[in-house]
Amino acid sequence: MAVAELSTSCTKTHSSQLSLSSSSSSRFSHHFRRSFRPLPTTRNPTISCSVASDQVQTPIPVQAQDLKGKSECYGVFCLTYDLQAEEETKSWKKLINIAVSGAAGMISNHLLFKIASGEVFGPNQPVALKLLGSERSIQALEGVAMELEDSLFPLLREVSIGINPYEVFQDAEWALLIGAKPRGPGMERADLLDINGQIFAEQGKALNASASPNVKVIVVGNPCNTNALICMKNAPKIPAKNFHALTRLDENRAKCQLALKAGVFYDQVSNMTIWGNHSTTQVPDFLNARIKGLPVKEVIKDHKWLEEEFTEKVQKRGGVLIKKWGRSSAASTAVSIVDAIRSLITPTPEGDWFSSGVYTNGNPYGIAEDIVFSMPCRSKGDGDYVLVKDVIFDDYLLKRIKKSEAELLAEKRCVAHLTGEGIGFCDLPEDTMLPGEM
Ligand SMILES: NC(=O)C1=CN([C@@H]2O[C@H](COP(=O)(O)OP(=O)(O)OC[C@H]3O[C@@H](n4cnc5c(N)ncnc54)[C@H](OP(=O)(O)O)[C@@H]3O)[C@@H](O)[C@H]2O)C=CC1
Numbered sequence: 001m002a003v004a005e006l007s008t009s010c011t012k013t014h015s016s017q018l019s020l021s022s023s024s025s026s027r028f029s030h031h032f033r034r035s036f037r038p039l040p041t042t043r044n045p046t047i048s049c050s051v052a053s054d055q056v057q058t059p060i061p062v063q064a065q066d067l068k069g070k071s072e073c074y075g076v077f078c079l080t081y082d083l084q085a086e087e088e089t090k091s092w093k094k095l096i097n098i099a100v101s102g103a104a105g106m107i108s109n110h111l112l113f114k115i116a117s118g119e120v121f122g123p124n125q126p127v128a129l130k131l132l133g134s135e136r137s138i139q140a141l142e143g144v145a146m147e148l149e150d151s152l153f154p155l156l157r158e159v160s161i162g163i164n165p166y167e168v169f170q171d172a173e174w175a176l177l178i179g180a181k182p183r184g185p186g187m188e189r190a191d192l193l194d195i196n197g198q199i200f201a202e203q204g205k206a207l208n209a210s211a212s213p214n215v216k217v218i219v220v221g222n223p224c225n226t227n228a229l230i231c232m233k234n235a236p237k238i239p240a241k242n243f244h245a246l247t248r249l250d251e252n253r254a255k256c257q258l259a260l261k262a263g264v265f266y267d268q269v270s271n272m273t274i275w276g277n278h279s280t281t282q283v284p285d286f287l288n289a290r291i292k293g294l295p296v297k298e299v300i301k302d303h304k305w306l307e308e309e310f311t312e313k314v315q316k317r318g319g320v321l322i323k324k325w326g327r328s329s330a331a332s333t334a335v336s337i338v339d340a341i342r343s344l345i346t347p348t349p350e351g352d353w354f355s356s357g358v359y360t361n362g363n364p365y366g367i368a369e370d371i372v373f374s375m376p377c378r379s380k381g382d383g384d385y386v387l388v389k390d391v392i393f394d395d396y397l398l399k400r401i402k403k404s405e406a407e408l409l410a411e412k413r414c415v416a417h418l419t420g421e422g423i424g425f426c427d428l429p430e431d432t433m434l435p436g437e438m
Pocket residue numbers: 102103104105106107108132133134135136137178179180181182199219220221222224246247248249250278328329330333
């Protein structure tokens with residue numbers, strides 16, 4: 001249903017007089033109304049509308065200067081109105097709140113439109129997008145919100161934008177943390193860990209204070225494993241299991257390379273684990289992966305290629321792409337975020353698994369505890385996961401896993417000041433790269 005098709009009558013009230021609660025999801029489930037967030041200041045009157053006449057009231061759009069520390073509904077998403085009769089009969093689920101940081105960045109520019117279209121959470125799942133930007137990006141964020149308005153997505157029921165994570169993360173059930181400072185020329189990995197770590201410490205605190213207690217958090221901004229650890233440590237109320245570092249792009253890249261070498265379409269490659277850090281120490285596991293249900297080593301006999309070329313290709317794929325494109329992977333990263341979410345909300349196919357950077361406590365592989373490490377996971381589709389037990393190791397795999405583990409342990413020591421575990425001390429084994437760096 002296009003918003004413009006509605007005939008609407010509106011009344012203006014001041015936000016202090018509104019009886020609507022800030023929990024839009026409960027409102028939504030009761031009334032099947034287009035929901036809205038009341039403007040939290042009395043500067044602008046809030047407009048509430050219901051379908052009654054042929055008048056349409058123009059909502060007051062949020063202006064950049066209004067957004068100091070506030071998260072506010074944007075433009076048409078400030079309207080509320082009754083759904084048309086045929087919409088009310090739809091079996092839509094309860095609205096879910098999805099917070100996205102770095103929302104004006106390149107990855108988000110692909111991701112937000114996929115979420116709003118229903119491609120991620122399904123055709124019966126209305127969504128509210130809560131977009132986090134900064135003073136630097138607020139104009140661009142308004143541009144993003146305008147494009148979302150103009151897309152007329154029926155499932156997109158709310159959009160709010162803001163620069164204060166405590167406001168933006170309010171009641172979030174998913175937090176997709178994409179915003180981070182890119183590593184510039186001459187910048188040490190240690191500096192990046194500190195600068196971005198501070199962003200994720202702050203966002204962890206904000207999630208702890210404001211988000212839904214069972215919020216699922218996917219950290220994309222690099223260095224994503226250690227950022228996820230920092231975020232988790234600053235959010236003690238949220239279960240540690242709910243934090244993920246995105247390694248799904250690496251899994252997808254590895255599947256593509258194996259398919260290419262074996263001469264099969266990539267849907268024939270399964271059981272692909274990425275172990276470890278989203279860096280050039282990551283380990284794409286060709287020992288446990290399968291092609292057409294067979295062990296990779298039975299299909300690809302060139303084991304030297306697997307150990308040397310394949311592994312390095314996956315580890316450095318992002319960097320090769322940057323050289324071609326002049327910027328890092330954005331569309332394929334957005335696709336992999338969609339894959340990562342869908343893997344948690346749909347049951348994993350029998351016998352298969354997916355990779356995610358998750359908290360190591362209690363892992364069955366002997367990997368050091370208290371880090372975020374990419375490992376093989378399965379889900380029942382309830383947002384949760386279990387680690388896969390039946391994987392095998394050989395000396396090659398173990399040696400590589402140890403290297404990535406050592407790197408993550410060193411990164412953890414480096415950010416001790418951000419996890420509440422003392423003074424940060426950086427003795428990184430070598431200045432390893434993000435996949436996008438060469
Ligand atoms: N895990 C993975 O597989 C992958 C991870 N990445 C990582 O995702 C992140 C985002 O990538 P992408 O969307 O392409 O990047 P962009 O540069 O397009 O956007 C990044 C956003 O980060 C925010 N940001 C936060 N702090 C700073 C800062 N100090 N300086 C500059 N920008 C800052 C900016 O938004 P604002 O001003 O609103 O805060 C900016 O819009 C990067 O860290 C990248 O390395 C990329 C590809 C794959």
